[in-house]
Amino acid sequence: MSDSGSPRVTRLxxxxxxxxxxxxxxxxxxxxxxxxxGVLDGAWWPRSRDIAAELPALIAALAEYLGPVTRxxxxxxxxEALPTRLVIDDRVVHIDSFPVGDDTVLITRGEQDxxxxxxxxxHATPDAARAAMAEAVRxxxxxxxxxxxxxxxxxxxxPEV
Numbered sequence: 335m336s337d338s339g340s341p342r343v344t345r346l347x348x349x350x351x352x353x354x355x356x357x358x359x360x361x362x363x364x365x366x367x368x369x370x371x372g373v374l375d376g377a378w379w380p381r382s383r384d385i386a387a388e389l390p391a392l393i394a395a396l397a398e399y400l401g402p403v404t405r406x407x408x409x410x411x412x413x414e415a416l417p418t419r420l421v422i423d424d425r426v427v428h429i430d431s432f433p434v435g436d437d438t439v440l441i442t443r444g445e446q447d448x449x450x451x452x453x454x455x456x457h458a459t460p461d462a463a464r465a466a467m468a469e470a471v472r473x474x475x476x477x478x479x480x481x482x483x484x485x486x487x488x489x490x491x492x493p494e495v
Contacts, residue, residue, distance in 0.1 A: 361378070361454075361467075362392060362396070362451070363377050363467045363468075363471045372471075372475040372476065373450070373476050373477065373478060374450050374451065374470045374471070374475060374479060374482075375450055375451060376452070377451055377452040377453075377454060377466065377467040377470035377471060378439060378451045378453055378454065379454040379456075379458065379463050380392070380453065382414075382456050383456060384414050385408065385413040385416055385417070385429070386417060389406065389420060389422070389427070389429075390420070390422045390423075393422045393427055394422065397423065400441075401443055402443065402444075403427055403442065403443055404427065404428065404442050404443065404444065404445075405427065405428045405441075406427060406428070406429050406430070406441055407430045407434060407440030407441075407442070408429065408430070408431065408432070408439055409431070409432060409433055409434050409435055409436055410431040411436070416431060436453065437479040438450060438452065438479045439451045451470075452479045454488055458488045459487075462486050462488040463488065465486040465488070466483055466486040469482045469486060
C-alpha cells in the first residue's frame with residue numbers, strides 16, 4: 335500500500351548550504367548506478383581551497399560508502415599548501431599531485447579502484463552547484479568536468495575576496 339498522502343522529500347542542496355552545514359560537513363553526491371559508465375563518479379563542493387581543512391570530511395563521507403580511501407589525486411595549483419599525506423580517521427591517505435585541473439579530484443580505494451569526482455568551486459552559487467552536481471552524477475554522463483562547470487555557469491561565479 336502506497337502512502338500517497340506523504341510529502342515528497344527532495345534531495346536538493348538548500349539555498350544557503352554553506353551557512354546551513356556544520357563545519358567539517360562534506361557536500362558530495364555519488365552516481366548511484368553499478369555500471370559506472372559515466373565520465374564522473376560523483377561531485378564534491380568544498381567550502382575553500384584549503385585541502386587540509388576540506389579533505390577529512392570528504393574522505394569520511396566516501397569511506398562510509400566506498401570503504402577505506404588510500405590515495406587522493408589533486409592538481410597542486412588549485413589548492414593551498416598541498417601536503418603529500420594526511421592522517422584521516424587514523425589512516426594515512428596519500429596525496430598525489432596530478433595536472434587533472436581544478437575541476438577534478440581522483441579518489442583511490444584499495445590498490446587500483448579509481449573514482450573521479452567533479453569539484454565544484456567553493457565560490458559557486460547554490461543554484462549553479464546543484465546543477466553541476468546533478469549533471470555529474472547523471473547516469474551515463476559523458477560530459478567532462480570542465481564542460482559541466484561551463485554549461486551550468488559555475489565557472490562564472492565570482493570568487494569571494
